[in-house]
Amino acid sequence: MADAHSQHHPFMQHHFADAQQQHESAKLGMWVFLLTEVLLFGGLFCAYAIYRAWHPEMFVNANELLSVPLGATNTIVLITSSLTMALAIRCVQLNKSKPAGIYLIITLLLAATFLVVKYFEYSHKFHLGQLPGKYYSYTGVEGDNPHIFFSIYFMMTGLHGIHVLIGMGAIIWAYLRTVKGHLSSAYYTPIEMVGLYWHLVDLIWIFLFPLLYLIG
């Protein structure tokens, strides 16, 4: 019995004209999703803009309680992880799945480092009572309503941290598919989509870092 699927790549789906169209459709769909992610964080950036415009001095005072070295470290960690992610995809495009797997593991470790640093930042704040909203109890910030700054800080970095965690899951999935041999120069769409998501997570942090850590 003739194998009906012998003429095309095993991961090519029949409702597409060819693999090229399937790849471009996946990429367009991913970009539309990234558009929704930009607007998701955009809402929080808008809240930041409003409250900072209403309480500029309080924002400067509260900002001094954040650690610029830790924030800068996290920025460097994420940018490097974006680079290793891009290199992993490039290796898959060149049919070098072993280096690709290594780059993915490094990306994963960098992502974990990011979350560990955030854990230290958060636990330090919890210890001092710098908590969001009605749980705020720290008295060392001058200005009105300092809990607003920390509400915004925890909301934005928390949502971003959840995205990093989800990204780590996606990277593990991409790693498993790479080592199983599913991906090659003929079909690398899954890892490229994970890469696009990961670069967006980095992009959002590129804006979060100066707005939260480098005020004044």
Next chain:
Amino acid sequence: MSDQNHSVHVMPLWIYLAVGGALLFLTVVTVAVSYVDFNAILGIEHVNIIIAMVIAVIKATLVALFFMHLLYDSKLNLAVFLISLVALGIFIGITMFDTMRRGDIYENEGGVIQQKALMYENMPEKTDSEHH
């Protein structure tokens, strides 16, 4: 397997490394510049945040064009990304217009109505203002 991706565009390694290096360098610049009070030096407000945002936009452009391949992909993907930024700009822009200018109308409250039209020069003086 007969249907390969016909336009697998593999970027040269040096571009990735150069962009990565530029991003790390710009991070250092962002942090260094934040310690200089340009507002005081130039005497204008908000300079520091404008500089920080300009550098952030440059970094974002590098990530989007090279790491995310927008420079080499179908322009539709770039259009989708730019549309998201335009929508975000309108969202934040109009919200800030509203919130920053909300009380301005009160500066114009209770002003005297000035009868400057020519017709008032030709009108007889009102002796009584009973009607209406």
